[in-house]
Amino acid sequence: MTRLRRDPRAERTAIQVAGAARPRYDRTARRSSSGSGRPRRDPRAERAGQRVVGEARPRFDLSQVIRVEGPVIADTQPRATTAPAPPKILIVEDPAFLVAVVPDAPGGRLSAHDRQVLGAARALAGREGAVALLTLGACEGPGPAGADRWIRLDDGTEAYDPAGRAARIAAALNGLKPRHILFPESLDGGDLARRVAVRMGEPLFTNAEVVAANGLVRPAKGRRVEQRIAPGLLTTVAPDAVADYAGPPREARPVAVETEAASPAKLRILAAARVPADPATVPLALAEFVASAGNGITDLDTFRTLVAALRATPGASRVLCDAGLMPRHTQVGASGTVLAATCYFALGISGAPQHLQGVAGCEHVVAVNTDLHAAMIERAGLAIVQDAQIVMPALLRLLAQETGETP
């Protein structure tokens, strides 16, 4: 048996690209002539084929395997950066199973924790399943948060009746027959989940920190052990443990479930009234909005009036607390209170590292300082380089003017 004798030189001249000053060879052309039968891979072209079109930063869809068979033509033109097209809405037409989520949705808006639970549900649903959001009353933007279906029960009465609410949700869930049901482990959500679990007679896996199709994990025994289990029917998800849903928006198709009308239970709750937190007395660690004075503030009476007018909780830097100008329990920072506030309003505070540690968790910071290079000015979302002593009265004047206009 004889094999064809190869002539490398002749092969090379055959594939030389004509017209180039520097010798260039088109190696894809050789495959057809050399008859080894095995297609030749071109990693560069495969990579280029996986590139997601239309994004400024290169992104590659690695799930796509493209065999490039044709000749490689390197595209030398830089890609025109196209404006991102409106994202396509993902539709799960015929889900194999449902993963239900019952959010807190305070005031008809999904909280950050609710979004995380939807992310967890999305992870459990995978490709075949669908996430069904079950809300009492209106809810903003369920689709972008990852819901494929949306069951909206009517509000019912405004009265505080947690048992009746749990009964209606349990009835709706019985009608829906989901494979998994997730709740947020918050004050309200945790309460609802336990009521529903007792009502359905199903075990509840509480405070899950890992949610995946192959197992749920929760801490137990004072965080000495963790318990792992295959996903069951009822689960509550711990806060800040699971990432939000980040994919393209989903459909959130409205679905109706028929529930048998719940028999009106005898109401033993006579009255329930919400008492909002008093900003002047709420502990600093729980406060929503903190206004703080530092060494740059000399007129503390105006500061106190301003704090009361803004309905903020008063805080202070260590210098003022050490000097006895503000009570010690108002100190913000590493050796004082670490805040969980939404907004921090710093007046005349330089922003020492020890102080900034206390503010690290605050989402919004407003700073007034005479020093442009103070660390607090750098940290702030709205920074004002101005004397706080004249900004404070201006704020008070403006607030008084507004309240004067509205009788």
Place this chain on the structure above:
Amino acid sequence: MKIAVLLSAGRHPVSGAAVLPRMEAQAIRLAAGLGEAIGLHAGPDAAAVREALGLGLARIEHVAIPEGGDPVPALIARLAALAPDLVLAGRRGQGGAESGIVPYALADALDLLLIPDVIAVTSGDGAGTLTLDQSLGRGALRRVSLRGPVLATVHPDAPPPLAYAYGRARRGSIDGLGSAPTLTAGPDMAVEERPYRRRPKLVKGAPTGGSAAERLKAATGESGSAAKGRLLVEPDPEEAAREILAYLRQIGVLAASSGASSDASTPTP
């Protein structure tokens, strides 16, 4: 008023030593101001809750159940016999499964009203009525008045426990009520236990698909509000005040003034 405080054998969260969970000690304090309170414990050993005597309870009833047994049937039987007007419990156990389901199972079986996360209890105006303050987080409350009997779970924001008193602990008594019919509930969930492993904390606002540099930026707080921060250098104080109020209203910490909208619509003379 008859009050029962449910006591459990807890573990200290740091040292792991046997201790009465703090929320149950707080529950004893809430009960102390209201009337005659007794403790109720179902477990293998009453020594675990002896501390509660020093914290303000005069008498504890102990129902012996085998190690690892389900305390719920024993508690249901005893509470049905006692018929208290108010049952207080911690919102979660401490050192065990920590699922917080026991109060719900009891309330369901005994047909009690359940109010979670209570921080204060006072007797109401009418006979047999109670007023409970329920924590809604961040210092906000819901004041619920109701007609008992009621089971309330205690939130950590409730007033701190009474100081431990040695004399009180010596005078108090623990009454054994014999052992409950052993009803060891099989493990309803096939859990697999292993030592706890800390998981990386979720960085708020970090893009999930982003590059490492973007995630680092989110972690150090350079992205978000700080990155797109506005800087006003030496503005007019009135201007600065307007900017501050507008910003505070935009993020929703300050109530919007109806005056601002009305003066935009009505021309000023």
